[in-house]
Amino acid sequence: NAGVTQTPKFQVLKTGQSMTLQCAQDMNHEYMSWYRQDPGMGLRLIHYSVGAGITDQGEVPNGYNVSRSTTEDFPLRLLSAAPSQTSVYFCASSRTGATEAFFGQGTRLTVV
Amino acid sequence: GQNIDQPTEMTATEGAIVQINCTYQTSGFNGLFWYQQHAGEAPTFLSYNVLDGLEEKGRFSSFLSRSKGYSYLLLKELQMKDSASYLCAVRDGTNAGKSTFGDGTTLTVKP
Numbered sequence: 001n002a003g004v005t006q007t008p009k010f011q012v013l014k015t016g017q018s019m020t021l022q023c024a025q026d027m028n029h030e031y032m033s034w035y036r037q038d039p040g041m042g043l044r045l046i047h048y049s050v051g052a053g054i055t056d057q058g059e060v061p062n063g064y065n066v067s068r069s070t071t072e073d074f075p076l077r078l079l080s081a082a083p084s085q086t087s088v089y090f091c092a093s094s095r096t097g098a099t100e101a102f103f104g105q106g107t108r109l110t111v112v
Numbered sequence: 113g114q115n116i117d118q119p120t121e122m123t124a125t126e127g128a129i130v131q132i133n134c135t136y137q138t139s140g141f142n143g144l145f146w147y148q149q150h151a152g153e154a155p156t157f158l159s160y161n162v163l164d165g166l167e168e169k170g171r172f173s174s175f176l177s178r179s180k181g182y183s184y185l186l187l188k189e190l191q192m193k194d195s196a197s198y199l200c201a202v203r204d205g206t207n208a209g210k211s212t213f214g215d216g217t218t219l220t221v222k223p
Contacts, residue, residue: 031209042213050209097208100157
């Protein structure tokens with residue numbers, strides 16, 4: 001019963017590097033989202049998806065790309081890492097927009 | 113857009129009752145979530161309100177007034193393990209997959 005799995009758990013990048021944060025869920029949920037959480041703050045929505053092949057921007061999409069080729073996977077790509085992207089990233093999934101979201105354990109990203 | 117306000121910090125005593133408020137101003141509304149987040153962990157779901165009134169779930173209750181743009185989370189019989197951040201999130205009225213979170217309220221329960 002894995003739920004939502006994020007990899008890696010920790011990552012250090014140099015400014016300008018690119019990388020992909022992986023997110024997979026095994027609950028057959030249609031809705032998936034990526035959030036970032038900075039110290040002492042709530043979650044800010046980066047991108048979200050309401051089904052395979054459908055993605056949309058959230059509050060803070062700049063510098064990030066997503067795709068949703070399958071129901072299970074929703075990877076987040078950092079195109080050219082910047083120190084401002086140092087944060088904790090959470091992936092979440094839900095059956096619908098009106099049901100509880102299940103979160104992955106987070107990826108702690110540091111950009112130096 | 114959405115604007116969500118919660119107190120930054122609250123302190124309460126073990127065994128007591130605490131109420132955490134959340135006010136919102138939104139361009140559209142389709143429900144309000146409460147999540148609990150322990151330090152260094154992922155958020156976990158507590159409640160969802162879409163209609164006015166009180167939803168009770170064990171020691172936790174959540175209230176919504178859509179006309180006032182107001183919700184609260186009520187925690188009874190506080191335990192030390194309730195020390196955590198409590199996040200209020202408003203579901204967008206037009207984009208079904210979109211929820212906006214407040215900055216959270218950090219609750220400290222003291223013996």
